[in-house]
Amino acid sequence: DPFPLSASVLTFSANVLNAMDVAGEAPNNCNLQIPFSSLTVDHSLRVPEMKPSLVRLCKDLFHKWSNLDESHFFAERVSGGITNLLLKVSVKEHNGNMVHMTVRLYGPNTEYVINRERELQAIHYLSAAGFGAKLLGVFGNGMVQSFIHARTLEPLDLRKPKLAAEIAKQLSRFHQVEIPGSKEPQLWNDIFKFFERASNLTFDDHEKQKKYKTISFKEVHTELIKLKELTGSLNAPVVFAHNDLLSGNLMLNDDEEKLYIIDFEYGSYSYRGFDIGNHFNEYAGYDCDYTLYPNKDEQFHFFRHYLQPERPDKVSEKDLKALYVETSCYMLASHLYWALWALIQAKMSPIDFDYLGYFFLRYNEYKRQRDMCFSLGKSYLSASKTGHCIALCVGVDQSVL
Numbered sequence: 001d002p003f004p005l006s007a008s009v010l011t012f013s014a015n016v017l018n019a020m021d022v023a024g025e026a027p028n029n030c031n032l033q034i035p036f037s038s039l040t041v042d043h044s045l046r047v048p049e050m051k052p053s054l055v056r057l058c059k060d061l062f063h064k065w066s067n068l069d070e071s072h073f074f075a076e077r078v079s080g081g082i083t084n085l086l087l088k089v090s091v092k093e094h095n096g097n098m099v100h101m102t103v104r105l106y107g108p109n110t111e112y113v114i115n116r117e118r119e120l121q122a123i124h125y126l127s128a129a130g131f132g133a134k135l136l137g138v139f140g141n142g143m144v145q146s147f148i149h150a151r152t153l154e155p156l157d158l159r160k161p162k163l164a165a166e167i168a169k170q171l172s173r174f175h176q177v178e179i180p181g182s183k184e185p186q187l188w189n190d191i192f193k194f195f196e197r198a199s200n201l202t203f204d205d206h207e208k209q210k211k212y213k214t215i216s217f218k219e220v221h222t223e224l225i226k227l228k229e230l231t232g233s234l235n236a237p238v239v240f241a242h243n244d245l246l247s248g249n250l251m252l253n254d255d256e257e258k259l260y261i262i263d264f265e266y267g268s269y270s271y272r273g274f275d276i277g278n279h280f281n282e283y284a285g286y287d288c289d290y291t292l293y294p295n296k297d298e299q300f301h302f303f304r305h306y307l308q309p310e311r312p313d314k315v316s317e318k319d320l321k322a323l324y325v326e327t328s329c330y331m332l333a334s335h336l337y338w339a340l341w342a343l344i345q346a347k348m349s350p351i352d353f354d355y356l357g358y359f360f361l362r363y364n365e366y367k368r369q370r371d372m373c374f375s376l377g378k379s380y381l382s383a384s385k386t387g388h389c390i391a392l393c394v395g396v397d398q399s400v401l
């Protein structure tokens, strides 16, 4: 399995818990106090039927509520995203105070595309750095987080200049967070893991199998190798990337003008250009209308605020051009990543979504953009080489070229 959900996730959580127990007191960093319960909640139930197990779970995780009866607990569905089931659970405490939380039930089989241990570690450090919802508890098949009072962005919000500038600024901050452990970029490891699994599927459904059989995995593999080589020559900075910055993962509190980046399920060390290119692909919205991809001016606006949030007008043309090329090439990798992801989901996910159709949307868009982006990347590389040679020959400082 690409990402087996083994006991290690539990060990990770249990270790965090043990560290706290051993200390015998609440550490200063309250993020270290992550209660853990081995209880699970049945994903397939309707919310009213789920309520008793949600109440049991809350009481197990948060002992201060153990004496409250069931009438103090309220549960409603927030969303059935295409990966998990998200619930809002509210608790009326004895003093009348209401506490709101989200309970996220991992979608069945999501361990094939999501590394939960990596996610928990990321949440821990990102939340300490002020990103996303606070992690309140971890349980057998999900996690409890603080409820964010904000509206979720829509795809068309992403290109609003003021919002785009804020997203760029926050993403730049996000990319500066240091997550302990290996800093090896995971993009190509993940893509090739996806490829191995995605290229060896069989579908019971005859129509699906027929469609699946039209895919040439030899061709996909060749594309992966070529793109890996091209992007590798760009020397893109490696950062802790969100990797799934779609509008649904951005929330805005209009009154406080506070933007929240949420949902770190796919977060990993990866290339800066991938995170930005992947975000630009999300301008296309849920209908995948790629004519909505940001134009060069919109991209440069984003880059200015990403590269120098405090002095966006001071960013050099050279830096803008370099990031434009980097983003355009990695934008292709984003299409291949989600295309292969969709094939695995088509087989594994119980959610009724046309994942196979989604593969073709992403792969066809990859093919439509490929030649333009490859020639952009290659001419940029050869121009930098020429610049390098001229600089060496005439003794010019290369940074001015």
Ligand SMILES: Nc1ncnc2c1ncn2[C@@H]1O[C@H](COP(=O)(O)OP(=O)(O)OP(=O)(O)O)[C@@H](O)[C@H]1O
Pocket: 078, 079, 080, 081, 082, 083, 084, 085, 086, 102, 133, 145, 146, 147, 148, 149, 152, 247, 248, 249, 262, 263, 265
């Ligand atoms: N902590 C939170 N507080 C309030 N609302 C939230 C919170 N987390 C998520 N949401 C809402 O729920 C929606 C889905 O959440 P999330 O992206 O975590 O689920 P998901 O199953 O991973 O979705 P997808 O796979 O489609 O990205 C978000 O777009 C947001 O509207």
